[in-house]
Amino acid sequence: AQSVTQPDIHITVSEGASLELRCNYSYGATPYLFWYVQSPGQGLQLLLKYFSGDTLVQGIKGFEAEFKRSQSSFNLRKPSVHWSDAAEYFCAGSSGGYNKLIFGAGTRLAVHP
């Protein structure tokens, strides 16, 4: 079955430290992959997306993600975290442009000053 898994429920990092949030997918072919961020009481904001081509994609707010077919992963990274990055992050995937977008359970990021 098609699925997206985020292994880490909660991550805490210090401000200025680097960040990597994990995402694994289960799709037959190369899926459409997305990362979204959700601040408390807000909707989801699109950070970046991958369909094909260059496996390292750049997004907004200094985030990037790397698609690794061999590991079925699409991990989100940021070299230096700011306190304002504290939020919940969701990885999502779809088998095609008009197909269902499936979300992972999310990773809650806390940032220590």
Place this chain on the structure above:
Amino acid sequence: EAGVAQSPRYKIIEKRQSVAFWCNPISGHATLYWYQQILGQGPKLLIQFQNNGVVDDSQLPKDRFSAERLKGVDSTLKIQPAKLEDSAVYLCASSLAGLSNGAFFGQGTRLTVV
């Protein structure tokens, strides 16, 4: 560019009552989605429209939930009668045509059923 508009932002109802949520997508977006997000979980797709046709409603509890997008623009999601387990945030999203440019979300409606 205006984003996806949803109303109301918050709603509290008693079980067995009915409730309706409204969504106005980004202008020109042909695809509209309704998601249910239960506290502590990722969003779950309830229904997906392409213009005014249903693309996927496989996870919509059709005995109590209904949705329409009559003119291919705004949409209404209804629950009748509500159950305690329907307490969640209901998110509306839209995209230009499928997911090629990503889906853009509204702020959601937080429903509490007591």
